[in-house]
Amino acid sequence: SQTIHQWPATLVQPVGSPLSLECTVEGTSNPNLYWYRQAAGRGLQLLFYSVGIGQISSEVPQNLSASRPQDRQFILSSKKLLLSDSGFYLCAWSGGLNSPLHFGNGTRLTVT
């Protein structure tokens, strides 16, 4: 069966520091991969998605970037964090555009 792993589970970082969140999927090949951010009371916002290695689509302009160096690995990064980057970051995968999303357990990021 397929599983998705995100780490770390929680992270506290100072403003201006870099960020790297990692997500890996097991048990499937060539998944579509997604990064969502969840802010309190605002639901989930799609940040990035990828349909293949090196292919990244950005949904909203922001201080973050994403990369997909391997088929089942998706990384969310920032060179300099802002206070507004605080939130709950969720990675998800799907088997294709017409397959539902399956989420990881998320990373709680607090920028201080």
Add this chain to the structure above:
Amino acid sequence: AQSVTQPDIHITVSEGASLELRCNYSYGATPYLFWYVQSPGQGLQLLLKYFSGDTLVQGIKGFEAEFKRSQSSFNLRKPSVHWSDAAEYFCAVGAGTASKLTFGTGTRLQVTL
């Protein structure tokens, strides 16, 4: 662009009582519709989905939802709530895709014993 409205931010029900969580969407064609559940500090788990066909869909944990095109709604129901159902519930719509979704802001369900 599509949108989703969950009008109830917070709902409290007694254990054993019935439950209905409301979801309205805006999209010009037939959307892909989903309900997800999130326990505190956790990711989202798929409860059920509607792609086409029968407008009443069954999901996990005894939940069901009904797609009503005339009302642009996809309400989630459960006949008898259990204390373990306390969580946050998200409705989501996909416009032409099941995986690039627009989510509602969620409804937090509290269950009293």
